[in-house]
Amino acid sequence: IGQWLAAMFNYLKHIPRYLIPCYFDAxxxxxxTTALDASQKLMSSxxxxxxxxxxxxxxxxVQMCGVGDLPALPPLSTKLxxxxxxxxxxxxxxxQCCVSLAAGLPHFxxxxxxxxGRDTFIALRGLVLLTGRHIEAR
Incomplete structure (x- = not known):
């Protein structure tokens, strides 16, 4: 994505100044739109x-699940x-670099x-199970 954006913005340098906002927006x-479509295609039906x-x-x-700077979770089994x-x-x-769940912002x-534990498992169903993100739920 970064390389594509760099190429697009490089082309933008050669467009007349008054057209730059229009093409920047495009x-x-x-x-x-592409990022939204790609993320939704990875979710459940x-x-x-x-x-x-x-x-x-x-x-x-997507906002509430992510990988932090520090491994906040204990290591998973080597049999997985x-x-x-x-x-x-x-x-x-x-x-190990596993997804962890923020049960709420900003405190959690x-x-x-x-x-x-408790708040994470309350949020687990709606954030990862219903959305079809079973690998992250693991």
């Missing part, structure tokens, strides 16, 4: 075939398949509170 709107309200509500699950790994920017060692979005 680039950003098409990027935004309930979201894909739902109303616009359901689709936009499901985008909240496809556990994602990354190189830690702090230690330089390989570590960082540190030890990001894995707050």
């Amino acid at each position: 680039i950003l709107v098409s990027t935004h 309930f979201v894909q075939n739902g109303s616009s309200f359901v689709r936009y509500l499901a985008l909240g699950s 398949d496809n556990v994602p790994y990354r190189v830690s920017p702090v230690t330089g060692q390989k570590e 979005s960082s540190g030890i509170f990001r894995c707050w």
